[in-house]
Amino acid sequence: MLEKIRTGIEGLDIILDGGIPRGHCVLLSGSCGTGKTILSQKFLFTGAKEYGEPGLYISLSEPKDKMLAYLQDFEFFDRNLVDSGVVQVVDLTQDERLSNFQPLTTKSLMNAISAVILESKAKRVVIDSVTAICNSLGNQVNIRDFLFELSLQLRYIGCTSILISEVPPMTFQYSVYGIEEFITDGVILMRELENKGDLLRTLQVVKMRGVGHSRTRNIVEINSKGIELKPMFEL
Numbered sequence: 442m443l444e445k446i447r448t449g450i451e452g453l454d455i456i457l458d459g460g461i462p463r464g465h466c467v468l469l470s471g472s473c474g475t476g477k478t479i480l481s482q483k484f485l486f487t488g489a490k491e492y493g494e495p496g497l498y499i500s501l502s503e504p505k506d507k508m509l510a511y512l513q514d515f516e517f518f519d520r521n522l523v524d525s526g527v528v529q530v531v532d533l534t535q536d537e538r539l540s541n542f543q544p545l546t547t548k549s550l551m552n553a554i555s556a557v558i559l560e561s562k563a564k565r566v567v568i569d570s571v572t573a574i575c576n577s578l579g580n581q582v583n584i585r586d587f588l589f590e591l592s593l594q595l596r597y598i599g600c601t602s603i604l605i606s607e608v609p610p611m612t613f614q615y616s617v618y619g620i621e622e623f624i625t626d627g628v629i630l631m632r633e634l635e636n637k638g639d640l641l642r643t644l645q646v647v648k649m650r651g652v653g654h655s656r657t658r659n660i661v662e663i664n665s666k667g668i669e670l671k672p673m674f675e676l
């Protein structure tokens with residue numbers, strides 16, 4: 442049986458019969474505000490706090506300080522884990538290591554990301570977002586090459602990873618470029634659901650290689666604990 446690592450989101454770990462299989466590369470898709478960043482931060486802090494596993498958050502969408510400020514109110518957040526480097530947050534757009542890989546091509550960007558991951562010694566890695574990286578690469582051929590190479594590198598390095606995919610709201614879409622879901626071992630989809638004038642959030646596991654899981658849509662509640670899942674019938 443595959444070794445699983447807990448995400449710390451109880452409902453999700455139950456659906457996945459223990460968590461994400463170790464070494465898997467999972468696409469976390471959703472529109473803005475659906476809870477992708479909070480879910481992936483909870484995943485990293487759970488690994489660090491409960492299992493002593495180093496975590497790495499590669500951000501392309503938000504500066505490090507802003508990201509950490511948003512996390513202050515969550516019970517899972519522990520500034521000491523960030524200060525001691527067990528959870529590292531790297532804003533790739535500002536990282537000086539990127540300047541060692543100029544001119545920035547598909548290959549050099551890949552090398553920069555691999556170097557950052559290897560240097561961090563992280564066991565859990567989040568990239569927020571692959572959509573932002575792809576947007577910077579321009580044409581479809583570059584994007585395809587980059588995504589294939591990224592999935593190979595992540596497997597080779599052996600970390601368990603979450604790749605965040607930003608998709609338009611109110612669509613049943615996993616990715617912008619249409620291949621992200623095929624190069625990953627799992628797909629988790631976070632969506633919005635309008636109910637009596639309220640805009641709810643939902644989560645469903647669409648694919649997870651090696652796991653027999655439910656594909657039911659669950660209600661997502663964001664609170665001081667982070668993210669909690671509730672069955673739809675509680676609506």
Ligand SMILES: Nc1ncnc2c1ncn2[C@@H]1O[C@H](COP(=O)(O)OP(=O)(O)O)[C@@H](O)[C@H]1O
Binds near residue numbers: 473475477478479663
């Ligand atoms: N302490 C909190 N309690 C309840 N909801 C919160 C709290 N902090 C943030 N949120 C909600 O989480 C949303 C942001 O979630 P986030 O994970 O950043 O979304 P995404 O990364 O998918 O864009 C905010 O729009 C807000 O509604």
Ligand SMILES: [Mg+2]
Binds near residue numbers: 477478569
């Ligand atoms: Mg986000």
